[in-house]
Amino acid sequence: MSQTLLAGLARTTRPEVAVRRFLALDAVVTGANGIAYVAASGPLGEVLGVDAGLLFELGLFLTAFAAGVAWLASRQRPAAVAVKAVVDANVVWALLSVVALVAWLEPTTAGLLWTPMQAATVAGFAGLQWAALRAASR
Numbered sequence: 001m002s003q004t005l006l007a008g009l010a011r012t013t014r015p016e017v018a019v020r021r022f023l024a025l026d027a028v029v030t031g032a033n034g035i036a037y038v039a040a041s042g043p044l045g046e047v048l049g050v051d052a053g054l055l056f057e058l059g060l061f062l063t064a065f066a067a068g069v070a071w072l073a074s075r076q077r078p079a080a081v082a083v084k085a086v087v088d089a090n091v092v093w094a095l096l097s098v099v100a101l102v103a104w105l106e107p108t109t110a111g112l113l114w115t116p117m118q119a120a121t122v123a124g125f126a127g128l129q130w131a132a133l134r135a136a137s138r
Contacts, residue, residue, distance in 0.1 A: 015135035019083060022132055023073035026086070026125040027066045033118070034062030048115075049108035065089065083133050090126035094119040 037044060037059025045052035069086055072078045097119035101107065107115060 015132055015138075016077060018132035019078060019129065019136050020073050020075075022125065022128045023069055023078065023083065023086065026090070026129065027070035027073055029121065029125075030062050030069065031066030034059045034064075034066055038063060047108065048111035049106060050111060080133060080137060083129060087126045087130045087133070090122045090129070094123040094126070097122070 037055045039059075041052040041056040041059060044050075045055050048055075072082050072086065097115050101112070101115045105111065105115070
């Protein structure tokens with residue numbers, strides 16, 4: 001990803017600020033998703049064709065993960081190793097979402113649309129965070 005594109009997406013020319021902004025965006029979106037899964041696991045489970053208990057547990061995980069990412073985003077200079085761990089976790093989440101869709105989930109049409117869409121979003125966060133981290137380390 002080019003410096004110019006990264007700067008435009010983050011609305012800053014300072015890569016260390018871009019890292020924090022992309023982490024913060026990830027925390028907000030992931031936290032909202034997690035809270036929705038916890039608060040409405042039954043109805044969302046029916047809509048997506050996913051077990052409500054699984055959604056509830058995923059929601060707890062996502063909420064805790066989002067809190068950690070938010071904390072990291074609040075640091076003046078997030079540690080590169082911690083940012084890399086977030087990137088890795090996002091990549092694993094995206095891959096496991098697709099594997100789950102193919103291997104064991106039996107989703108509704110909404111679930112068939114939602115799962116790859118959220119996997120692509122999470123993979124996008126990973127890509128933005130990685131690019132910003134690389135730019136910041138130069």
